[in-house]
Amino acid sequence: xxxxxxxxxxxxxxxxxxxxxxxxxxxxxxxxxxxxxxxxxxxxxxxxxxxxxxxxxxxxxxxxxxxxxxxxxxxxxxxxxxxxxxxxxxxxxxxxxxxxxxxxxxxxxxxxxxxxxxxxxxxxxxxxxxxxxxxxxxxxxxxxxxxxxxxxxxxxxxxxxxxxxxxxxxxxxxxxxxxxxxxxxxxxxxxxxxxxxxxxxxxxxxxxxxxxxxxxxxxxxxxxxxxxxxxxxxxxxxxxxxxxxxxxxxxxxxxxxxxxxxxxxxxxxxxxxxxxxxxxxxxxxxxxxxxxxxxxxxxxxxxxxxxxxxxxxxxxxxxxxxxxxxxxxxxxxxxxxxxxxxxxxxxxxxxxxxxxxxxxxxxxxxxxxxxxxxxxxxxxxxxxxxxxxxx
Amino acid sequence: xxxxxxxxxxxxxxxxxxxxxxxxxxxxxxxxxxxxxxxxxxxxxxxxxxxxxxxxxxxxxxxxxxxxxxxxxxxxxxxxxxxxxxxxxxxxxxxxxxxxxxxxxxxxxxxxxxxxxxxxxxxxxxxxxxxxxxxxxxxxxxxxxxxxxxxxxxxxxxxxxxxxxxxxxxxxxxxxxxxxxxxxxxxxxxxxxxxxxxxxxxxxxxxxxxxxxxxxxxxxxxxxxxxxxxxxxxxxxxxxxxxxxxxxxxxxxxxxxxxxxxxxxxxxxxxxxxxxxxxxxxxxxxxxxxxxxx
Numbered sequence: 291x292x293x294x295x296x297x298x299x300x301x302x303x304x305x306x307x308x309x310x311x312x313x314x315x316x317x318x319x320x321x322x323x324x325x326x327x328x329x330x331x332x333x334x335x336x337x338x339x340x341x342x343x344x345x346x347x348x349x350x351x352x353x354x355x356x357x358x359x360x361x362x363x364x365x366x367x368x369x370x371x372x373x374x375x376x377x378x379x380x381x382x383x384x385x386x387x388x389x390x391x392x393x394x395x396x397x398x399x400x401x402x403x404x405x406x407x408x409x410x411x412x413x414x415x416x417x418x419x420x421x422x423x424x425x426x427x428x429x430x431x432x433x434x435x436x437x438x439x440x441x442x443x444x445x446x447x448x449x450x451x452x453x454x455x456x457x458x459x460x461x462x463x464x465x466x467x468x469x470x471x472x473x474x475x476x477x478x479x480x481x482x483x484x485x486x487x488x489x490x491x492x493x494x495x496x497x498x499x500x501x502x503x504x505x506x507x508x509x510x511x512x513x514x515x516x517x518x519x520x521x522x523x524x525x526x527x528x529x530x531x532x533x534x535x536x537x538x539x540x541x542x543x544x545x546x547x548x549x550x551x552x553x554x555x556x557x558x559x560x561x562x563x564x565x566x567x568x569x570x571x572x573x574x575x576x577x578x579x580x581x582x583x584x585x586x587x588x589x590x591x592x593x594x595x596x597x598x599x600x601x602x603x604x605x606x607x608x609x610x611x612x613x614x615x616x617x618x619x620x621x622x623x624x625x626x627x628x629x630x631x632x633x634x635x636x637x638x639x640x641x642x643x644x645x646x647x648x649x650x651x652x653x654x655x656x657x658x659x660x661x662x663x664x665x666x667x668x669x670x671x672x673x674x675x676x677x678x679x680x681x
Numbered sequence: 682x683x684x685x686x687x688x689x690x691x692x693x694x695x696x697x698x699x700x701x702x703x704x705x706x707x708x709x710x711x712x713x714x715x716x717x718x719x720x721x722x723x724x725x726x727x728x729x730x731x732x733x734x735x736x737x738x739x740x741x742x743x744x745x746x747x748x749x750x751x752x753x754x755x756x757x758x759x760x761x762x763x764x765x766x767x768x769x770x771x772x773x774x775x776x777x778x779x780x781x782x783x784x785x786x787x788x789x790x791x792x793x794x795x796x797x798x799x800x801x802x803x804x805x806x807x808x809x810x811x812x813x814x815x816x817x818x819x820x821x822x823x824x825x826x827x828x829x830x831x832x833x834x835x836x837x838x839x840x841x842x843x844x845x846x847x848x849x850x851x852x853x854x855x856x857x858x859x860x861x862x863x864x865x866x867x868x869x870x871x872x873x874x875x876x877x878x879x880x881x882x883x884x885x886x887x888x889x890x891x892x893x894x895x896x897x898x899x900x901x902x903x904x905x906x907x908x909x910x911x912x913x914x915x916x917x918x919x920x921x922x923x924x925x926x927x928x929x930x931x932x933x934x935x936x937x938x939x940x941x942x943x944x945x946x947x948x949x950x951x952x953x954x955x956x957x958x959x960x961x962x963x964x965x966x967x968x969x970x971x972x973x974x975x
Contacts, residue, residue: 302828304822304823305971309822311876312784312822313820313822315904316784316820317890319784319787319788320820322786323791324813331814337814337815340814341807341811341814344813345807345810346802346813348791355803355804355807356807358711359709359711359714359768359807359808359811361768361769361772361773361806362720363711363715363942364723364724364769365716365724365773365775366719366722366724381725381728381729382725382728382729384722384725384727385726385728385729387722388721388722388725389691389695389721389722389723389725389726390692390698391689391690391691391692391694391695391696391726391903392691392725392728392729393691394690394691395690395691395729395730397691401730409731409733409734411699411782412687412688412737413831414732416736416737416827416830417826417827417830430814439826441830449724462733473845535731539714563822563823563826564701564828566712582824582826582830583821583822583823583826584821584822585781585819585820585821586819586820586821587820588816588819611764624796676913
């Protein structure tokens with residue numbers, strides 16, 4: 291795969307990892323150094339005792355250090371806020387006077403559209419927060435398992451390098467899990483296409499989803515096809531592609547390896563982070579996959595291995611912005627020859643600007659058809675916003 | 682590190698200044714650091730950000746602090762300042778971001794903690810243990826996973842935060858004092874001055890090193906012209922200033938079309954959700970305008 295898609299074309303892609311070896315080495319080193327006193331720390335209850343034990347000091351000395359290095363020393367005294375008749379009381383103004391961060395942020399916020407675009411991009415692409423333990427264990431222990439975060443994109447035929455391909459799901463996978471566990475949690479709308487024995491559309495409702503009939507799938511990672519052979523009727527996509535590659539030697543593809551998905555774990559793979567791999571199902575439905583992160587498990591992560599892989603679906607509500615201003619959410623579906631594309635989604639303001647004449651919006655006709663879209667559910671309030679408000 | 686920052690614009694500068702001020706203090710105690718932190722109003726670093734940005738901002742700031750600690754070219758005092766900065770950022774952040782360490786970074790960090798023990802800096806050792814016992818560290822394969830989520834973006838010129846400053850630079854170049862008319866006037870005045878100078882009694886012919894060059898107005902004009910053409914090139918090509926493009930970048934029809942559209946609509950950023958056909962849009966607008974006029 292590296293020959294067809296050279297790594298240089300993906301400058302952000304990492305080196306190749308075999309996570310099992312990498313994290314085994316890392317764990318061993320941690321246990322010999324920072325976690326060498328793990329046995330002692332496991333038996334202690336409070337963090338104060340653990341720190342004192344690590345430093346080899348008495349609790350009295352600990353409390354003295356705690357006072358000397360308290361976070362409270364970094365926090366602003368409320369009385370300091372009321373200085374010079376409130377001139378510098380506003381935190382943003384104080385920050386702008388002192389911090390380059392605030393000045394550059396102000397420059398960015400001065401161009402509102404760019405700031406909004408940036409926030410929108412963050413909302414759309416940031417790695418989500420996966421489900422965590424409600425009450426993480428306080429026991430101080432290095433966990434052996436590792437987690438890998440993968441992103442599965444929507445299927446597309448060709449984007450000519452210009453449009454951004456949206457992703458549909460993010461997964462947190464355990465290193466010890468099989469690829470079939472990952473495959474089973476990938477959701478694609480094409481799987482739900484109903485098929486019947488005959489082509490009569492009236493019997494479509496009694497048909498079955500196509501995923502029940504076409505189970506075959508495969509991952510192509512490195513130069514290896516990992517195919518799903520759980521069902522004896524599944525065909526080997528790797529076979530077909532290998533045959534095609536042999537029939538077209540000028541393409542310089544292969545040789546390929548073939549393995550079974552059900553016997554391969556995430557830890558066995560050789561992966562570059564940030565490099566695109568592919569998942570194929572239903573014959574021709576292709577999804578790009580990237581692995582974006584890998585790390586040792588922590589007590590905050592869900593400890594019940596049966597819950598994995600954890601999946602977070604991308605919020606599709608975010609994708610519908612007005613085709614004219616690209617700032618506001620769409621409210622109207624418009625079908626008009628005069629618009630650049632047919633149909634087009636417009637926001638309320640742009641619709642009124644374009645169509646309103648003498649303060650009246652003309653009714654929808656066959657030539658100029660517009661319809662108000664159903665109300666979307668409101669955004670869930672972020673917990674962090676609540677914390678900020680409380681502060 | 683600076684190139685990887687998505688949200689933390691300007692922060693590396695602030696952190697460097699804070700740590701340099703701390704390194705000039707007499708002792709390496711946390712109390713000295715706290716004094717410098719408060720004098721710099723560093724508690725305001727999370728100010729003015731929307732809640733979507735806060736986790737990523739905290740993550741990037743912690744990465745900047747980590748880079749200061751692991752920078753062996755810096756003085757030991759600055760690296761200790763980096764550790765204090767990391768502690769301050771971790772416990773004052775409004776999110777739950779952690780400090781990421783790859784295997785190679787962990788090995789360097791270990792050397793640093795060993796040096797702390799040798800120097801017998803109890804404050805720094807205490808702060809490190811506080812972070813460690815609070816499980817602030819994540820042992821991972823990559824330092825900045827967020828750079829991988831932008832794999833689709835080959836041309837980042839419109840969305841790039843750095844371009845906000847390009848506009849400010851353009852405003853500076855375009856300001857009245859540096860316009861070509863003003864520079865022409867300066868040139869006239871300067872040449873008149875050069876003519877009158879030798880007529881003064883006791884005039885010394887050899888000019889001092891502090892005097893400006895005789896052709897300084899035309900030199901300024903040449904520099905401004907070069908600057909303007911560089912900025913125009915950046916906006917047309919969609920590349921970051923000073924950064925070479927990837928040699929293996931695929932130049933396909935979609936990308937060429939995108940460049941043409943970008944050069945036509947330089948002052949406005951466009952959405953990439955739908956491909957823009959400029960000619961049909963123009964003709965649609967013209968025909969709608971003519972229809973409405975009738």
